[in-house]
Amino acid sequence: MSDSTTIANAAVAEAGHPHHGEHPPFQRHHFESVVQQFDAANFAMWLFLLTEVMFFGGLFMSYLIMRNWYYPAFVEGSHFLSIFWGTSNTAVLITSSFTVAMGVWCAETRRKKGLILCLILTFILGLMFLGIKGIEWHAEWVEYHVPGLHFSAETFLNPASAPEVYKEYHDKPLSLGMANKTELYFFLYFAMTGMHALHMVVGIGILAYIIFRAWAGAYTTGHVTFVENFGLYWHFVDIIWIFLYPLLYLISRHQ
Amino acid sequence: MSTATIVSLPDQSTARIPKVNFLTKENGLLSWLLTGDHKRIATLYLISITFFFFIGGALAALIRLQLLTPGAELMATDTYDKVFSMHGLIMVFFFLVPSVPATIGNFVIPIMVGAKDLALPKINLLSWYLYVIAGIMMIYTMSVGGVDTGWTFTTPLSTHYLNTHVVSAGLAVFVAGFSSIFTGLNFIVTIHKMRCPGMTWFRLPLFVWSNYAASVLMVLGTPVLAITLVLVVLERTLGIGVFDPAKGGDPLLFQHLFWFYSHPAVYIMILPGFGVISEVVSTFSRKRVFGYTAVAFSSVAIAVFGFFVWAHHMFIMGISNYSALVFSLLTMLVAVPSAIKIYNWAFTLYKGSITFETPMLYALGFMGLFTIGGLTGVFLGSTGTDIHLTETYFVVAHFHFVMVGGMLMSFLSGIHFWWPKWTGRMYPEKISQFAAVVTYIGFNLTFFPQFILGMLGMPRRYASYPPEFQVLNVFSTAGATVLGVGYLLPLLYLTWSLKYGAIAGENPWQATGLEWQIQSPPLTENFAETPIMDHEAYDYDWLERKQASEVASV
Numbered sequence: 089m090s091d092s093t094t095i096a097n098a099a100v101a102e103a104g105h106p107h108h109g110e111h112p113p114f115q116r117h118h119f120e121s122v123v124q125q126f127d128a129a130n131f132a133m134w135l136f137l138l139t140e141v142m143f144f145g146g147l148f149m150s151y152l153i154m155r156n157w158y159y160p161a162f163v164e165g166s167h168f169l170s171i172f173w174g175t176s177n178t179a180v181l182i183t184s185s186f187t188v189a190m191g192v193w194c195a196e197t198r199r200k201k202g203l204i205l206c207l208i209l210t211f212i213l214g215l216m217f218l219g220i221k222g223i224e225w226h227a228e229w230v231e232y233h234v235p236g237l238h239f240s241a242e243t244f245l246n247p248a249s250a251p252e253v254y255k256e257y258h259d260k261p262l263s264l265g266m267a268n269k270t271e272l273y274f275f276l277y278f279a280m281t282g283m284h285a286l287h288m289v290v291g292i293g294i295l296a297y298i299i300f301r302a303w304a305g306a307y308t309t310g311h312v313t314f315v316e317n318f319g320l321y322w323h324f325v326d327i328i329w330i331f332l333y334p335l336l337y338l339i340s341r342h343q
Numbered sequence: 344m345s346t347a348t349i350v351s352l353p354d355q356s357t358a359r360i361p362k363v364n365f366l367t368k369e370n371g372l373l374s375w376l377l378t379g380d381h382k383r384i385a386t387l388y389l390i391s392i393t394f395f396f397f398i399g400g401a402l403a404a405l406i407r408l409q410l411l412t413p414g415a416e417l418m419a420t421d422t423y424d425k426v427f428s429m430h431g432l433i434m435v436f437f438f439l440v441p442s443v444p445a446t447i448g449n450f451v452i453p454i455m456v457g458a459k460d461l462a463l464p465k466i467n468l469l470s471w472y473l474y475v476i477a478g479i480m481m482i483y484t485m486s487v488g489g490v491d492t493g494w495t496f497t498t499p500l501s502t503h504y505l506n507t508h509v510v511s512a513g514l515a516v517f518v519a520g521f522s523s524i525f526t527g528l529n530f531i532v533t534i535h536k537m538r539c540p541g542m543t544w545f546r547l548p549l550f551v552w553s554n555y556a557a558s559v560l561m562v563l564g565t566p567v568l569a570i571t572l573v574l575v576v577l578e579r580t581l582g583i584g585v586f587d588p589a590k591g592g593d594p595l596l597f598q599h600l601f602w603f604y605s606h607p608a609v610y611i612m613i614l615p616g617f618g619v620i621s622e623v624v625s626t627f628s629r630k631r632v633f634g635y636t637a638v639a640f641s642s643v644a645i646a647v648f649g650f651f652v653w654a655h656h657m658f659i660m661g662i663s664n665y666s667a668l669v670f671s672l673l674t675m676l677v678a679v680p681s682a683i684k685i686y687n688w689a690f691t692l693y694k695g696s697i698t699f700e701t702p703m704l705y706a707l708g709f710m711g712l713f714t715i716g717g718l719t720g721v722f723l724g725s726t727g728t729d730i731h732l733t734e735t736y737f738v739v740a741h742f743h744f745v746m747v748g749g750m751l752m753s754f755l756s757g758i759h760f761w762w763p764k765w766t767g768r769m770y771p772e773k774i775s776q777f778a779a780v781v782t783y784i785g786f787n788l789t790f791f792p793q794f795i796l797g798m799l800g801m802p803r804r805y806a807s808y809p810p811e812f813q814v815l816n817v818f819s820t821a822g823a824t825v826l827g828v829g830y831l832l833p834l835l836y837l838t839w840s841l842k843y844g845a846i847a848g849e850n851p852w853q854a855t856g857l858e859w860q861i862q863s864p865p866l867t868e869n870f871a872e873t874p875i876m877d878h879e880a881y882d883y884d885w886l887e888r889k890q891a892s893e894v895a896s897v
Binding site: 116117118120124127128129131132135136138139140142143144145146147149150153154157158235236237268269271272275276279 | 458459460462463464466524528529531532533535536537562563564565566567569570571574577581582583584585590591592593596600868873
């Protein structure tokens with residue numbers, strides 16, 4: 089267990105016995121103690137994240153197989169992603185993980201202003217991430233790289249038709265069969281980043297609710313479970329991105 | 344059959360149902376729809392899955408009527424396809440998966456571990472609402488024309504060739520999946536974190552162990568089904584190509600992803616049933632379950648092995664011979680923990696004081712039918728015989744023996760066993776024994792001929808068949824009629840017993856579980872004070888001492 093959990097346990101344990109034998113208002117009736125309540129909610133969150141790992145696992149598995157089958161298509165598809173925006177987004181997301189961790193610490197140490205500040209910063213960084221993702225998706229739309237809706241393999245049959253990418257990588261033209269397989273790469277790109285972005289949207293929604301509640305002082309009385317579990321969720325979404333970023337952007341940088 | 348019984352009811356002239364219990368604590372529709380009480384949610388689940396069971400059953404009746412004659416007289420071929428697909432979808436996702444865990448498990452697991460409720464009551468309620476939403480989506484699908492992919496959503500059939508409501512059916516199953524994830528998650532957290540003082544892992548009733556194993560499967564398997572269905576829906580609506588060979592995708596990838604959930608799902612459907620049988624066999628032979636630890640770990644072993652056998656559904660689909668070999672071997676391995684269970688139950692019966700109340704009759708039926716279902720699974724797990732038998736009625740008979748002969752028998756066993764605890768009243772014993780026997784006979788008559796039909800080569804999923812298969816099909820349809828009576832009877836007499844059944848008292852079976860030491864129906868908080876577990880599970884000596892001291896103190 090990490091330090092922050094220890095602090096949290098100490099905080100709830102302290103809150104759990106303010107008077108002899110009385111329960112704090114946030115203890116649900118079916119728990120014996122606040123510590124048990126905190127442990128149960130925390131454990132449930134980890135289990136939920138495990139289901140999320142399995143959920144994303146299906147996509148990662150498909151990516152792994154398809155990349156092995158259609159290697160050249162996946163390499164040249166990857167060249168169309170912007171390293172600049174991808175790296176910026178990674179930085180934005182890691183910073184947001186830091187602010188959310190600080191937020192949890194503020195809640196545990198009952199710093200209401202600090203908590204609200206951290207949560208609002210996280211909120212803004214989350215929106216920034218989605219904004220940058222939107223810029224990237226728009227670029228793919230312009231290049232006819234949206235599978236099923238707006239797709240053409242032209243840039244892979246004739247790489248020189250996309251001068252900026254060509255200048256950097258000098259891609260060779262793909263055969264017609266292989267060029268068509270780039271649609272699969274872009275589908276997996278959109279499916280994986282889209283599913284990730286959906287999790288960000290849900291997270292930002294919950295965050296808005298938490299900010300509203302924090303304003304009313306809900307999380308600075310010793311009952312930090314909800315903020316702590318939200319933090320776990322946010323870090324998890326961050327970690328998914330930490331895997332997506334090298335797999336989609338960096339992996340074919342030197343090919 | 345001897346008339347010996349262990350049933351001990353309180354004096355009916357003075358006995359009353361306790362005035363305060365979880366059913367009477369609060370009144371009004373909202374007190375049910377917004378409840379956090381695991382026992383009330385279990386009741387809501389029981390009503391909903393019974394509803395879907397009878398829809399699925401009506402569809403099964405249509406299938407058997409159609410197959411009474413060789414031609415496609417009753418329905419057009421495409422209607423028949425829809426009928427068996429809806430039968431499969433409803434029975435698998437809306438009855439079998441939630442059957443024992445979401446109803447009986449929901450009701451007794453918190454009590455068995457000595458807790459006041461599941462760890463996450465709101466998530467438990469959310470799970471039921473998701474189930475209802477999914478159910479409404481499925482009924483919508485059915486009312487606008489249904490789906491004819493089979494319950495397996497096989498690509499490219501489901502994505503390219505059919506004009507039916509694959510999307511709404513897929514999304515319904517997606518939502519139902521999250522309902523089962525939340526149930527499983529809740530059970531795992533509860534069993535880890537909510538056990539009462541003294542309740543160590545190896546003092547837990549085996550019902551808790553088997554539901555724990557099933558919950559692990561729900562939590563790890565169901566999300567993979569969810570993403571697979573999302574991909575099918577995207578393939579169908581946008582044509583993204585992941586399962587489409589024309590675009591470089593692979594239908595076999597769908598099979599791998601789908602069966603990665605759906606094979607473990609058959610253990611989700613059967614493991615909780617094993618738990619019921621352990622409780623019932625012990626109670627009605629007055630003995631501790633033989634080899635408690637082995638039975639407990641065999642559940643875990645089934646959960647672990649269950650994740651590594653999925654490709655045995657794909658032997659004829661063009662997977663490599665080497666992987667077929669490995670998956671065949673692993674499939675045989677699952678037989679080991681299953682056999683451990685059957686043998687241990689048999690040894691529990693050995694020299695036990697056996698009585699034949701209804702739950703025990705269903706449990707004995709289970710042991711026979713599940714053994715046949717399991718052994719025919721070995722035929723299908725062997726690559727050689729599988730090529731001949733797969734996609735025939737042999738497969739249909741095999742999984743109906745496991746799912747219906749196994750899970751449904753254990754579900755009915757469990758419902759009868761815990762009915763007195765749930766409602767405070769006994770079901771009528773004679774007619775229910777009769778129903779159990781009728782079910783057993785009807786079941787065998789329905790599905791045993793299908794083994795022979797499959798051996799002879801009758802393919803599944805066709806609306807018509809060559810005339811030489813008619814005799815066996817008539818047997819099967821006749822059996823289905825008997826089976827239908829066997830399922831209708833409990834619905835009638837259990838409803839009747841709600842008002843007219845004998846008052847059951849705390850412990851009509853003289854069973855040892857914690858749930859039998861509290862009033863029936865239980866209080867909303869289950870226990871007046873937190874129990875302390877000071878004995879092993881199934882300790883009948885402890886029960887005797889406890890009852891002796893109670894008599895002495897009176």
